[in-house]
Amino acid sequence: MPLIGRFLKQTTALSYRKNAKKTQGYNEQVKVLQYLLSKSKTTKFGLAHNFSAILSKEMVRAYQQEVPIMDYDSFYNKWLKYSILGEKDNTWRGRIKYYALSSGTTGSPSKRIPVTSEMIRSFQKSSLRQLSILHSLDLPQSFYSTTVLTVGGSTKLAYKETHVEGDLSGILKKHTSFIASPFTKPGARISGVKDWNKKLDLMVEKAPKWDVGIIAGIPSWCIMLLERIIERHNLDSIHDIWPNLYVYVHGGVFMDPYVKRLNQLVNREIDLLDTYLASEGYFAYQEDPARKGMKLLLNNGIFFEFVPFTADNFDEEGTIKKSAAAYTIEQVQEGVDYALVISTNAGLWRYLIGDLVRFTNTEENELVISGRIRQFLSLCGEHLSLENINDALLKTSSFFNIDFSEFTIYADVDKHCHCWYLGTNKNVDDPKAIISFLDDALRSANDDYNSARKYTLKAPEIKIISPAAFYGYMAKVKKLGSQNKMPRVLNKKQAKTWLDFINAS
Template identity: 40%
Template structure:
């Protein structure tokens, strides 16, 4: 069997060696042109006159000037809703065979994002690119014959009259190639189980039957799965169950807040590889071990635009000001936050995905996800982005020797004045006093963010910290959406939702 692993590894090395890196600007121009050509006869393409746009000498600039920004609510109300009423070729030719359900971080109601056959193929092709990039990692030959645990949502999709619905991880898993099925775990029978707790219980029961070499999944739910496995088998770490586990492919949220927790779950170092797969497409993946950044996929069905992440360009609901400027790919700068805008083979046009990114290497086109437009706290001019929050929480962990995998924050009024109130999910709950944590957090943010320091001298009158067990965050997700899959915890809440959160916390702790 080791020979098979050597052959697969050799094939990956050969594939990587012959794959030429495209010129990013040319690749993006080609992608945009192909998108417009294919969609020119759709209702959307006719409305915005794609045929005329294609004659432009400066296609990217003309496209940006003629087609407005869309967030989900706007494009769904004006265009995608027509698909649910039976119309064809609305924003992409034909009818999509799938809709990805994504409640994301915004509430109970699911978004229904079209997933076309072209997008399924684009996701598959980017997956192949990611596998080829494993040649850059120092992995032994026998790794390539181990099984892969893909922890996503249920693959038992909801069948409608002319399409199927489910989360993107379930749609992707239901479309895995036949040759990969022998490597894929937990297998279709378990993956079809709708209830997350039941599915994880079956995974825990069967865990020792599998030789897992890699895990993929969102950190919070992967952590819970591993803990359930350890509890079921009375094990100290996951390597007692899966001794050949060598890779964890993460995505959806920043991994840094979970780093300490995962170190406690592993017996030895595991290669962590970041990916950027959202309901709207597979946009980037970590292609080399020297960095935690991800390479944008510039030649495979997604056209990218970048808007500077500044308060004057962001509306209160997290959408973009219609006049917000776009920075072309060739003019992006290192370590500047940008709002990501995409156009795709699923018929999303100048679509605000809701994420903010920064380029860590402009030449290699490598990025990090820095936060969400809705996770931008600027009620009193503090201009706190989620990456600043993550950094501060990570420093808290180091300062006090504790683990904080989850948190949420809101600007609330106390005695008529605004304060920032933090709930921290602390593994070692009570080890450090709330007041001491609040003081340290406040000082860390003042040092890291000039605008926050100014706000603290004026309208922002204080900081409060409440420590709760991390499990409270998972139960909140279960109550408001559902467990597992693409569900992510809100890092920033509006006052009304925060009041619901506080009531829920009291119920959980009483």
């Protein structure tokens, strides 16, 4: 292992220097779109939308005029369902064999996202690029002989009549080189376990036998794992058994609410690296822990478009309007919330993924995820974003020195107010003081919210509950596990399910 460690360190150094010389911009995006259109011009989708003609015109503008923006339901009903049934040359050349199951946070039925061999290669290439960042972190030699612990979904796949489906992690694992296997944990047997609690118990028991240098996964489940390990083995910190743990690669939700909880589990600072990885593709990753933004991958088989999240482009329900204007990478501005639209090498075309992004540095093409299209509150025009909610709760948590990493909120139409559920194991003597502070923080951050609170929106309500209640709810709705996320803003249907669960507890 020491020999392999030295080899890996040298490899990441070479890769880092190679990637540092590369500059990506609009020209790379044009090449990507040209490749996607050329590859698919003879498919049913390509023929229906005149891809051959688009290639001979002013390509980007012609593409935007010819192909409408579609969300999952629209794309599924018109095109994707036929691919899933085994139809060849439908939205991508050949027959698409694999589909990643993804339910996200707003939709309840599982979506089936196409995964092609080209997309798998893009994932592999991006993962290797991201590993090159390790060179810039000035890590000790011992780190390069450790393993990567991925807290992901079950790698077991379901073989259907016309396709294979399962968690994206399982599809990618099937195409991982055997050379990489010794460097990844928890190993094939544990990774294949579908029951989250059983998988968690197995990882907890095995933990002392591993030398983990990187942990990767959604914060809520990764931190739960670390807490269980520390409790089970009577440790002061996770570094008692994993002294070479230096890096945490996270994604899926805002990390900030979890930092305080994570810091209680370590005896020294670890580098936090954000990633923007979804079932639909590998979009971006953070190159420098000191910079907040993630670098968008512009030459990785995905053509990106950005729709300003405004009343001109979306209605009050978050549905995109037919007249919505989409911008390319060279047209975006810093500080603006954009709905992300993607066209991919898995046969998704002008697909509205549901995320909102905001550029922090347009020269470096760096962005952050600022929310979800349908995860915002606007009961009476307050337009409260997920970022507003997270920032205000962070300030509240800091002021009262109480960790509220688990929470959810919904709009009560009858009471005409927002209802907050905050999770903590601490005794809270004065919940009214907390919600008052939180309300003031939101009023300071959002003018629309402040105006609504003056005239129409009543004061928010609060309930303090155990963090365990959130995990219990996820188990109740059969979404307990590492690929699932607790919705921070509940829609009407989710709110009813949540209240039924809370009232029955």
